Amino acid sequence: xxxxxxxxxxxxxxxxxxxxxxxxxxxxxxxxxxxxxxxxxxxxxxxxxxxxxxxxxxxxxxxxxxxxxxxxxxxxxxxxxxxxxxxxxxxxxxxxxxxxxxxxxxxxxxxxxxxxxxxxxxxxxxxxxxxxxxxxxxxxxxxxxxxxxxxxxxxxxxxxxxxxxxxxxxxxxxxxxxxxxxxxxxxxxxxxxxxxxxxxxxxxxxxxxxxxxxxxxxxxxxxxxxxxxx
Amino acid sequence: xxxxxxxxxxxxxxxxxxxxxxxxxxxxxxxxxxxxxxxxxxxxxxxxxxxxxxxxxxxxxxxxxxxxxxxxxxxxxxxxxxxxxxxxxxxxxxxxxxxxxxxxxxxxxxxxxxxxxxxxxxxxxxxxxxxxxxxxxxxxxxxxxxxxxxxxxxxxxxxxxxxxxxxxxxxxxxxxxxxxxxxxxxxxxxxxxxxxxxxxxxxxxxxxxxxxxxxxxxxxxxxxxxxxxxxxxxxxxxxxxxxxxxxxxxxxxxxxxxxxxxxxxxxxxxxxxxxxxxxxxxxxxxxxxxxxxxxxxxxxxxxxxxxxxxxxxxxxxxxxxxxxxxxxxxxxxxxxxxxxxxxxxxxxxxxxxxxxxxxxxxxxxxxxxxxxxxxxxxxxxxxxxxxxxxxxxxxxxxxxxxxxx
Ligand SMILES: Nc1ncnc2c1ncn2[C@@H]1O[C@H](COP(=O)(O)OP(=O)(O)OP(=O)(O)O)[C@@H](O)[C@H]1O
Ligand SMILES: [Mg+2]
Numbered sequence: 094x095x096x097x098x099x100x101x102x103x104x105x106x107x108x109x110x111x112x113x114x115x116x117x118x119x120x121x122x123x124x125x126x127x128x129x130x131x132x133x134x135x136x137x138x139x140x141x142x143x144x145x146x147x148x149x150x151x152x153x154x155x156x157x158x159x160x161x162x163x164x165x166x167x168x169x170x171x172x173x174x175x176x177x178x179x180x181x182x183x184x185x186x187x188x189x190x191x192x193x194x195x196x197x198x199x200x201x202x203x204x205x206x207x208x209x210x211x212x213x214x215x216x217x218x219x220x221x222x223x224x225x226x227x228x229x230x231x232x233x234x235x236x237x238x239x240x241x242x243x244x245x246x247x248x249x250x251x252x253x254x255x256x257x258x259x260x261x262x263x264x265x266x267x268x269x270x271x272x273x274x275x276x277x278x279x280x281x282x283x284x285x286x287x288x289x290x291x292x293x294x295x296x297x298x299x300x301x302x303x304x305x306x307x308x309x310x311x312x313x314x315x316x317x318x319x320x321x322x323x
Numbered sequence: 324x325x326x327x328x329x330x331x332x333x334x335x336x337x338x339x340x341x342x343x344x345x346x347x348x349x350x351x352x353x354x355x356x357x358x359x360x361x362x363x364x365x366x367x368x369x370x371x372x373x374x375x376x377x378x379x380x381x382x383x384x385x386x387x388x389x390x391x392x393x394x395x396x397x398x399x400x401x402x403x404x405x406x407x408x409x410x411x412x413x414x415x416x417x418x419x420x421x422x423x424x425x426x427x428x429x430x431x432x433x434x435x436x437x438x439x440x441x442x443x444x445x446x447x448x449x450x451x452x453x454x455x456x457x458x459x460x461x462x463x464x465x466x467x468x469x470x471x472x473x474x475x476x477x478x479x480x481x482x483x484x485x486x487x488x489x490x491x492x493x494x495x496x497x498x499x500x501x502x503x504x505x506x507x508x509x510x511x512x513x514x515x516x517x518x519x520x521x522x523x524x525x526x527x528x529x530x531x532x533x534x535x536x537x538x539x540x541x542x543x544x545x546x547x548x549x550x551x552x553x554x555x556x557x558x559x560x561x562x563x564x565x566x567x568x569x570x571x572x573x574x575x576x577x578x579x580x581x582x583x584x585x586x587x588x589x590x591x592x593x594x595x596x597x598x599x600x601x602x603x604x605x606x607x608x609x610x611x612x613x614x615x616x617x618x619x620x621x622x623x624x625x626x627x628x629x630x631x632x633x634x635x636x637x638x639x640x641x642x643x644x645x646x647x648x649x650x651x652x653x654x655x656x657x658x659x660x661x662x663x664x665x666x667x668x669x670x671x672x673x674x675x676x677x678x679x680x681x682x683x684x685x686x687x688x689x690x691x692x693x694x695x696x697x698x699x700x701x702x703x704x705x706x707x708x709x710x711x712x713x714x715x716x717x718x719x720x721x722x723x724x725x726x727x728x
């Protein structure tokens with residue numbers, strides 16, 4: 094097998110609200126390997142979002158650890174965590190979340206600018222990624238001048254262009270109609286196959302989960318099934 | 324740099340709100356520039372008028388004379404003292420004076436009068452007394468028994484030009500001095516002398532009349548610029564090297580006038596402070612609104628790997644950019660207004676009286692501080708006010724922020 098990108102080691106997440114404890118994730122172990130195209134599926138409330146947030150360091154686990162690129166992200170804080178996320182994780186959000194005042198090109202460049210990557214390198218990478226997500230000629234547009242599907246393609250480009258170790262996407266297709274969602278997923282899978290980029294995305298849509306090469310099914314915060322497909 | 328770019332574009336995102344906030348800052352800046360210009364111009368004029376009327380910028384007396392004016396407290400070598408004063412930098416001119424209270428008679432009328440002995444040549448170079456003569460002429464350069472009297476004295480004694488006035492007082496030798504003078508001029512209705520009964524005569528005539536010899540009671544000094552007063556007091560003191568003499572700025576000589584003026588200026592500063600607070604609250608409100616509205620956006624930026632400090636700077640930049648734009652506009656408006664009021668002044672329908680002077684126009688002055696201070700106040704206010712919201716934005720927790728909305 095190929096090497097592990099992320100290791101989730103006995104992670105639990107308990108939310109406490111008004112004396113009620115919700116076990117969103119229960120002592121979960123999961124390893125994501127390089128180059129995988131993994132769907133985390135499960136009914137609403139099964140802990141998909143919680144798991145992804147703990148994986149990215151956006152949320153801290155109540156117990157257990159998350160190992161990413163040789164470091165325990167679950168133990169980082171402040172600027173160290175910011176920089177680590179910037180350099181190792183790509184994000185795609187359900188509601189696109191592009192920066193509204195920046196153009197397509199500038200949105201895609203954003204993380205590279207934070208990283209201090211030079212202008213020539215940025216230009217080459219932006220040109221190549223625009224072609225791969227099928228948005229050539231739209232680099233000067235603002236997010237509000239794009240359709241939802243186009244905006245999500247920009248988000249995919251933004252996540253990929255800084256060459257992170259893994260791209261995490263929480264319900265990337267939930268705001269799109271089924272056709273647009275399916276084609277976005279197809280594009281992501283193609284990028285995965287061609288570049289070897291590791292993707293983990295959550296969904297509760299059957300059509301979407303069929304497109305994954307590995308399917309992790311959650312139920313009440315635990316792994317119900319973990320199967321590798323074609 | 325990308326943070327700067329985002330900050331700059333965000334200003335134009337809510338054009339109306341930015342315009343309103345900016346207008347408030349620009350308006351404040353313009354108002355401050357104008358009010359400082361008016362304070363500097365108005366009080367500059369006032370000080371000039373006041374000091375050049377008769378006080379001068381600096382006065383030299385025998386020690387103790389100011390507290391207890393006595394005919395015996397004289398400077399006995401006025402010419403050598405004057406020469407030393409003249410050698411000090413920024414001194415324009417000086418004039419010696421003799422003072423005494425006297426009883427004045429004309430026909431059947433009697434009144435108290437202040438006799439002022441002046442050197443007509445030196446006085447003309449130093450103060451405006453000569454130019455206040457409205458009727459008749461100034462006293463002759465030669466010491467004659469001529470008098471120039473104030474309008475009030477003329478009315479009290481019902482005396483006219485070429486009339487005779489008898490003065491009685493006690494001389495320095497203890498004898499009763501008693502002499503007749505011819506009225507050659509009457510000073511006008513404006514200025515300090517309008518309210519008092521004053522009788523000017525040649526300093527030599529006064530010295531003889533009072534048996535003072537060559538002694539004088541006061542030396543008034545005028546400088547090339549009133550702003551140099553305090554500095555020059557020290558210079559004159561060290562030039563004179565005479566502990567029996569007292570050198571005082573007009574602020575001490577006319578302390579009552581100075582206190583009233585300072586209280587007035589303080590009032591202008593209070594106005595500025597109050598407006599600054601209003602602006603601060605307005606700007607704070609806008610910045611807090613921005614934080615609230617864009618919580619989700621800041622959460623996303625943070626999730627993507629933007630450092631907390633970069634988010635903090637984003638808010639500070641946005642506020643400061645708007646402040647700088649406002650300052651540019653506000654300063655342009657404020658300084659144009661200052662220039663206009665400098666050229667044309669504000670003409671008052673009813674002249675205001677201040678310390679015995681009448682002002683019918685107030686002019687502004689373009690000073691460095693009227694340019695720099697408002698800009699600094701607005702910039703500083705915007706900067707300070709943005710800090711707390713910026714800290715809040717920097718501390719936003721992405722998962723919470725992205726769940727909101
Ligand atoms: N901040 C929170 N405070 C309290 N409980 C929470 C919080 N976030 C999530 N939960 C609870 O934890 C459980 C898992 O939630 P999570 O959002 O991870 O589910 P999900 O699989 O992403 O669901 P969905 O498909 O609806 O997005 C749910 O029972 C949810 O109510
Ligand atoms: Mg979810």
